[in-house]
Amino acid sequence: xxxxxxxxxxxxxxxxxxxxxxxxxxxxxxxxxxxxxxxxxxxxxxxxxxxxxxxxxxxxxxxxxxxxxxxxxxxxxxxxxxxxxxxxxxxxxxxxxxxxxxxxxxxxxxxxxxxxxxxxxxxxxxxxxxxxxxxxxxxxxxxxxxxxxxxxxxxxxxxxxxxxxxxxxxxxxxxxxxxxxxxxxxxxxxxxxxxxxxxxx
Amino acid sequence: xxxxxxxxxxxxxxxxxxxxxxxxxxxxxxxxxxxxxxxxxxxxxxxxxxxxxxxxxxxxxxxxxxxxxxxxxxxxxxxxxxxxxxxxxxxxxxxxxxxxxxxxxxxxxxxxxxxxxxxxxxxxxxxxxxxxxxxxxxxxxxxxxxxxxxxxxxxxxxxxxxx
Ligand SMILES: [Zn+2]
Numbered sequence: 001x002x003x004x005x006x007x008x009x010x011x012x013x014x015x016x017x018x019x020x021x022x023x024x025x026x027x028x029x030x031x032x033x034x035x036x037x038x039x040x041x042x043x044x045x046x047x048x049x050x051x052x053x054x055x056x057x058x059x060x061x062x063x064x065x066x067x068x069x070x071x072x073x074x075x076x077x078x079x080x081x082x083x084x085x086x087x088x089x090x091x092x093x094x095x096x097x098x099x100x101x102x103x104x105x106x107x108x109x110x111x112x113x114x115x116x117x118x119x120x121x122x123x124x125x126x127x128x129x130x131x132x133x134x135x136x137x138x139x140x141x142x143x144x145x146x147x148x149x150x151x152x153x154x155x156x157x158x159x160x161x162x163x164x165x166x167x168x169x170x171x172x173x174x175x176x177x178x179x180x181x182x183x184x185x186x187x188x189x190x191x192x193x194x195x196x197x198x199x200x201x
Numbered sequence: 202x203x204x205x206x207x208x209x210x211x212x213x214x215x216x217x218x219x220x221x222x223x224x225x226x227x228x229x230x231x232x233x234x235x236x237x238x239x240x241x242x243x244x245x246x247x248x249x250x251x252x253x254x255x256x257x258x259x260x261x262x263x264x265x266x267x268x269x270x271x272x273x274x275x276x277x278x279x280x281x282x283x284x285x286x287x288x289x290x291x292x293x294x295x296x297x298x299x300x301x302x303x304x305x306x307x308x309x310x311x312x313x314x315x316x317x318x319x320x321x322x323x324x325x326x327x328x329x330x331x332x333x334x335x336x337x338x339x340x341x342x343x344x345x346x347x348x349x350x351x352x353x354x355x356x357x358x359x360x361x362x363x364x
Contacts (some may be wrong), residue, residue, distance in 0.1 A: 001238055026326060027212045035267075038270070042266060042267075043259075043261075043262055046262045046266070047259035048260070050259050050260065051257070051259060055261050055329075056263075060262065060263055060266060064266070064269060064270050064273060067270055068270070068273060068274065068277075071274060089255075137254070137255065139256065140256060140257060141257065142253075143253045143254060143257050144257065147257075149256075158254075159350055160217065161221075162219070162251070162254050163254075183212045184212075186212070186215060187211055187212045187215050190215050190218070190219075190247055190250055191211070191215075193250045193253075193254075194247055194249070194250050197249065197253055198249075199248060
């Protein structure tokens with residue numbers, strides 16, 4: 001059993017965002033507010049987890065656990081930070097645990113065999129040649145391998161920064177570290193990616 | 202501006218490459234980039250990484266994601282429901298809770314008053330639900346109320362993939 005994720009984000013006095021208000025309504029027993037939160041954050045959480053563990057089924061399983069924990073914790077929920085900070089803290093925690101447990105240890109093989117749960121290339125409109133599509137797929141595989149090779153925390157930082165457009169301060173709260181530590185994580189991560197992906201240019 | 206590569210301030214370049222550098226810092230760096238080919242090269246490389254990451258789409262979430270989630274939530278409380286059935290609890294249980302809690306406390310106090318009884322006291326009837334705390338029961342009842350709401354919200358025809 002993984003340890004409980006604390007809902008206290010270290011005394012930050014964040015303004016009450018709308019999500020936090022919804023969560024307080026969930027705390028009061030309003031299921032519709034939970035459904036609203038789920039609707040809004042389902043895809044961001046699953047996509048983040050997918051890019052963390054790179055397997056759709058595992059990502060969705062972890063995301064279910066994230067929302068279960070949100071729901072279970074409603075009784076003790078206090079809006080001491082942005083709701084998404086709390087949400088992604090749970091998600092990151094579960095993803096790092098899953099990576100550590102090796103739940104996706106076949107990941108590398110799957111990258112090689114190009115699993116079915118990969119999203120299809122967005123090729124319908126431009127109708128590129130087969131060759132172009134293959135180049136695109138190869139590029140994508142390179143990107144995924146490069147991200148998968150990053151240490152867990154760096155990976156999480158990059159994914160939140162790049163795809164969720166999170167500020168350094170929020171990433172710091174999610175990862176429970178200082179803002180300068182986040183800058184350092186991001187710098188190292190992007191540098192590693194640049195070194196790995198440089199030959200593609 | 203001093204060259205960020207020379208002052209080990211590459212983070213500024215990373216921030217610029219990811220378009221998160223604003224205001225005066227951005228203008229200063231852009232001025233520096235005019236004259237520094239090393240920094241231009243660094244930014245070019247970082248921008249390529251940024252664009253490569255842009256091409257990585259995530260798959261839509263499975264259409265039955267919510268249904269599976271609510272089913273899991275339902276399973277979590279069904280245990281409490283079964284327990285409630287076994288204990289023969291009626292919906293007024295919650296109203297009686299303070300009374301039963303008080304009774305349990307009185308019983309405990311009585312037992313503590315007599316630390317070494319000459320014979321084993323008869324097992325209280327609640328022994329079969331060992332570990333079941335009154336507040337947990339209330340919690341489970343709350344869950345069921347909320348889950349009832351979910352059941353109303355879940356539509357069986359939600360087959361469109363969620364983006
Ligand atoms: Zn320079």
